[in-house]
Amino acid sequence: MRYSSGESWYDTAQVCLNGHVFNSTSIRHPKPNQKFCSVCGLDIISKCTDCGGNIQGKLHTPGVTVVGRWNPPSYCHHCGKPHPWIAEKLNAAKELTELLDELTPEEQEQLKMSLDDLVKDGPRTVVAQSRFKRILSKTGPEIATGFKDILVDVVSESVKKAIWGQ
Ligand SMILES: [Zn+2]
Ligand SMILES: [Zn+2]
Incomplete structure (x- = not known):
């Protein structure tokens, strides 16, 4: 020390x-x-x-x-795994995704994949947020709010703006 x-x-x-x-x-x-x-x-x-x-x-x-x-x-920063507070929220968001009957299984899969990239701030974040937004537009506004409640503390300000407009 x-x-x-x-x-x-x-x-x-x-x-x-x-x-x-x-x-x-x-x-x-x-x-x-x-x-x-x-x-x-x-x-x-x-x-x-x-x-x-x-x-x-x-x-x-x-x-x-x-x-x-x-x-x-x-x-x-030692092993690259998400800490529990991120892992829990990712899991909750993935569970929510599985409840969305209005999406095809393929869209559900894409949405889940983009979740991982959304919380990592990297070159794929922008791609993920576009995909996320496009798929989310097929669901109701209460679903978008549900995702926001889960992810609000774990995504960056720019992702929040891009997806939820605030
Ligand atoms: Zn570790
Ligand atoms: Zn606590």
Whole structure:
């Protein structure tokens, strides 16, 4: 742990399985240990549930104080697997997809595939959001709202704008 070196370093975060942040700087500013989330009651973890690597917390840069909301990372930077709070939401959105009788099985499959790309911010995100929007236009507005409720915390601002217009 390099507290005083000149380099930037990532702290380790403690986050509940639903993605509520308990402590984004658990190394520099340890809090009394708390096992369960005070918001939702689920376990608080500080390690990846797949590989056991630390969950990346806030970046400390000497001389720089970062203020404002901090969002937990979506994917483990050790193994690349989605953290539980992302995996759960992806699963919920996929289950919702399977309930949409108005879509063909092929469209359901495409919608599910685009979900993974929607939450990853990468070159395929734009493709995914166009596909998502096109397929979603075949369902009712309450379905679009349902997806929004599930995904609102895990997709980027630009994806939100492109799909739901806000
Ligand atoms: Zn929680
Ligand atoms: Zn991992």
